[in-house]
Amino acid sequence: MSANLPMLKGYRVLDLTQYVAGPTCTRILAELGAEVIKVELAPYGDRGRLFGDRPLDPALKKTSQSTHNFQHNHSKKSFAVDFKQARGRELIKALVPKVDVVVENFAPGVMRRAGLDYQALQQTNAKLVMCSISLAGQTGPLSDKPGYDYMGAAYAGITSSIGEADRGPAQVPMAMGDSATGVTAAMAVGFALLHRERTGEGQYIECSLLDTYFNMHEVNIPKASLRGAKFAPKRSGSLHPDGGPTGLFRYKDDQFISIAAMPHQWPSIAKAMGRPWLADDPRFATPRAPRQQR
Numbered sequence: 001m002s003a004n005l006p007m008l009k010g011y012r013v014l015d016l017t018q019y020v021a022g023p024t025c026t027r028i029l030a031e032l033g034a035e036v037i038k039v040e041l042a043p044y045g046d047r048g049r050l051f052g053d054r055p056l057d058p059a060l061k062k063t064s065q066s067t068h069n070f071q072h073n074h075s076k077k078s079f080a081v082d083f084k085q086a087r088g089r090e091l092i093k094a095l096v097p098k099v100d101v102v103v104e105n106f107a108p109g110v111m112r113r114a115g116l117d118y119q120a121l122q123q124t125n126a127k128l129v130m131c132s133i134s135l136a137g138q139t140g141p142l143s144d145k146p147g148y149d150y151m152g153a154a155y156a157g158i159t160s161s162i163g164e165a166d167r168g169p170a171q172v173p174m175a176m177g178d179s180a181t182g183v184t185a186a187m188a189v190g191f192a193l194l195h196r197e198r199t200g201e202g203q204y205i206e207c208s209l210l211d212t213y214f215n216m217h218e219v220n221i222p223k224a225s226l227r228g229a230k231f232a233p234k235r236s237g238s239l240h241p242d243g244g245p246t247g248l249f250r251y252k253d254d255q256f257i258s259i260a261a262m263p264h265q266w267p268s269i270a271k272a273m274g275r276p277w278l279a280d281d282p283r284f285a286t287p288r289a290p291r292q293q294r
Contacts, residue, residue: 006033022105024182152209
């Protein structure tokens with residue numbers, strides 16, 4: 001295969017996803033060259049079609065396309081099937097031997113009840129790679145709960161760390177965790193395909209919003225683990241909790257400056273500010289490597 005071809009050209013993906021996390025995964029696979037066949041739930045299709053803006057052209061007033069749908073589902077083929085009906089499920093099962101990957105992000109248990117779980121599908125495609133995306137995994141105390149981005153952020157302690165110190169928590173106004181989970185899932189699918197190339201074995205993958213959000217913590221988890229939950233970092237607005245000056249600072253009017261300074265850069269900044277004595281502040285001292293014993 002030519003090195004100039006897209007990396008996943010020749011692979012086929014069956015996309016049983018909706019909203020953001022799952023569609024982000026399969027969109028990335030499509031962008032990398034895979035043929036992605038999106039199966040939408042009849043009669044409404046992916047519920048994400050309801051979000052975003054519609055075309056301004058009056059001729060397209062009744063279209064089901066939207067900016068949200070285009071963002072997460074471009075470069076895919078799609079058709080609608082009601083897999084709550086036996087004929088719909090049989091149609092999906094008939095496609096499985098013809099694909100390399102199946103991705104789904106329904107609540108845990110939905111695919112099993114429909115007879116479309118990995119154990120059932122691998123009977124007709126032993127080399128199948130299947131990825132299930134959910135709030136908190138397919139097993140465990142939260143696995144029976146359907147969930148969305150903001151719920152994952154709250155469970156993972158992300159929400160409580162965002163906002164001003166003297167106010168309540170805040171939410172990021174975008175589906176950051178959903179998008180990141182989609183990226184994680186696409187990466188895992190790529191690794192599973194590499195594993196299959198080496199061994200001939202298919203694989204089942206679980207990706208969850210909760211796992212993704214936990215991985216977004218820089219140091220909060222080991223801090224809380226070492227010192228106890230009551231010592232977990234507090235909200236610090238736009239400033240980084242581990243030092244500064246790193247954060248957003250008002251310049252004038254509605255203009256702000258973003259500063260990202262490392263501790264070793266602080267002396268130069270203090271000098272540029274005309275306050276060189278601030279460079280001696282022990283909070284910004286640069287750690288020195290231990291001397292070797294002679």
